[in-house]
Amino acid sequence: MQRRFIDYLVISLKGLAMGAADAVPGVSGGTIAFISGIYEELIATISNVNISIFKTLFKKGFKSFWEQLNGNFLLALLSGIIVSFVSFMRLAKYLIENEPVLIWSFFFGLIIASIYFVGKQITKWNISVIAGLLFGSIVAFYISTLPSMATNESSFFLFFAGALAICAMILPGISGSFILVILGAYKTISDALHDFDFKKLIFFVGGAVIGLLSFSHLLKWLFKHYHNLTLAILTGFIFGSLNKVWPWKETLTWHVNSKGLKTPLIDKSVLPFNYEGDNHLLLAILLIIVGFLTIFILEKVGSKKH
Secondary structure: OOOOHHHHHHHHHHHHHHHHHHOOOOOOHHHHHHHOOOHHHHHHHHHOOOHHHHHHHHHHOHHHHHHHHOHHHHHHHHHHHHHHHHHHHHHHHHHHHHOHHHHHHHHHHHHHHHHHHHHOOOOOOOHHHHHHHHHHHHHHHHHHHOOOOOOOOOHHHHHHHHHHHHHHHOOOOOOHHHHHHHHOOHHHHHHHHHHOOHHHHHHHHHHHHHHHHHHHHHHHHHHHHOHHHHHHHHHHHHHHOHHHHOOOEEEEEEEEOOOOOEEEEEEEEOOHHHOOOOOOHHHHHHHHHHHHHHHHHHHHHHHHHO
């Protein structure tokens, strides 16, 4: 695929948006990739990484290997994702702790728009497609209600967490960061990024690479053979995740660590007027609209590229 420098710059910007989304527990970078028109190319590119591509490297040289890998696309996208994820994870942590209503309002707008733009790509509705939509919604809603596990820092656990989280990260609707929260690994990874703890990061990234290469093949196969059903399930995932990003929450139980620090363990969604504290209602509504328009713009950019 022939692309100009400006095309790769746009892909990097989409990567920045994906990384920012993946840094927030509750929002999926896969949703951003889907809306911005690069999702199926991303899945196809990742699934093409196998033994044959390395045979190309040794037999035909680096140039042929890089072209078969779709290397320019991956480099542009991953550079945006990594820069954004590492930097935004710190900002997201601060906003979630200090301005939760505002940051969740913005992402609630993102999710609402995503439901529409992913769902409209379903070309044929039937009983199985509707069942897939309901299945995805129920599964995502159930995951959003799960309490967090205790923090675990073992190497094997971090490898497993990386493999599971990356699968969620490339699924529209299910947040990889939220999976890390449920597993009790989010704080461990955010602290490792902050402290440059390379041992923990290597095990986590190793798991992520294995999980990504394995899961991408399944997704590619599903899109090829069950396109509408797959889209319906993904739309359901996004719809079911709305509960997680609802801006106004009431904490039911807390987790207290060994240092006495309290973090929410189980919460439930409440109406803005029942929210304890400043509900920021007008500003929240504005941010929901901004989030919706952000996805609208990304979708327009993605559709132009196609």
